[in-house]
Amino acid sequence: MIKAENNASLLKRFNSYLDEQHMRHTPERDAIVRRVLNITGHFTIEQLKQMLDDDGFYVSKATIYNTVDLLMTLGILRRHCFEGLQAQYEKSNVPIHSHLICTKCGKVKEVRDNNFIAFMNTRKFTAFTQDYYSLCVYGVCNSCARKQKKKPKQLTP
Ligand SMILES: [Zn+2]
Ligand SMILES: [Zn+2]
Numbered sequence: 001m002i003k004a005e006n007n008a009s010l011l012k013r014f015n016s017y018l019d020e021q022h023m024r025h026t027p028e029r030d031a032i033v034r035r036v037l038n039i040t041g042h043f044t045i046e047q048l049k050q051m052l053d054d055d056g057f058y059v060s061k062a063t064i065y066n067t068v069d070l071l072m073t074l075g076i077l078r079r080h081c082f083e084g085l086q087a088q089y090e091k092s093n094v095p096i097h098s099h100l101i102c103t104k105c106g107k108v109k110e111v112r113d114n115n116f117i118a119f120m121n122t123r124k125f126t127a128f129t130q131d132y133y134s135l136c137v138y139g140v141c142n143s144c145a146r147k148q149k150k151k152p153k154q155l156t157p
Contacts, residue, residue: 004093007037010076017074031057032067036077042088042108075131082108082136092132096120099134102141104148109141 005013014033018025035051043051045064052059068089071077080088082101088108096117100109113135120133140148 004095006093007091010091010093011037013074014071014076017070028057028059028063029067031055032059032064033071033076036068036071036089037091039091040094041110042080042090044086044088046086048089078132078134080134080136082106083138096132097134098137100137100139100141102144103138104140104144107141 011033015025017023018029031052032048035048035055035057039048039051045061045068048068049059049061049064052064068077072079072089075092077089078092080090080099082088082099084103085101085106085108095112097110097112098116100111101107102109116135120130123130
């Protein structure tokens with residue numbers, strides 16, 4: 001079974017790491033980590049920058065990239081590279097879920113499949129310890145499917 005840590009524990013891990021590495025607790029790093037921990041769902045670097053701007057923290061993109069990299073190294077964030085889309089990030093302490101990716105509009109939907117989770121919990125891999133997994137299902141979302149159906153009618157007046 002994979003256990004989830006709470007935000008406070010993730011924040012503690014980040015701060016302890018800065019101490020151990022003799023890195024400074026800058027207001028920028030603090031703002032980024034606190035913002036990230038309050039996001040539910042996925043976000044891109046651009047979206048994170050926008051959220052920080054909205055909060056009144058004007059942090060450079062380089063600082064955001066560096067801090068996000070650090071958060072990934074520490075296992076606080078995970079990066080998803082869905083085919084054809086910008087890298088998306090999400091916290092590591094969210095419940096296990098699968099992703100449905102629309103190949104037309106790029107929308108990503110999260111779904112929980114208890115049968116699949118139960119199956120994965122029984123899986124043992126030779127010479128490998130699983131930390132987490134993420135199933136990606138590529139296809140077409142309902143609204144794109146509807147648009148596709150409508151199109152031929154609009155083309156012929
Ligand atoms: Zn779509
Ligand atoms: Zn997700």
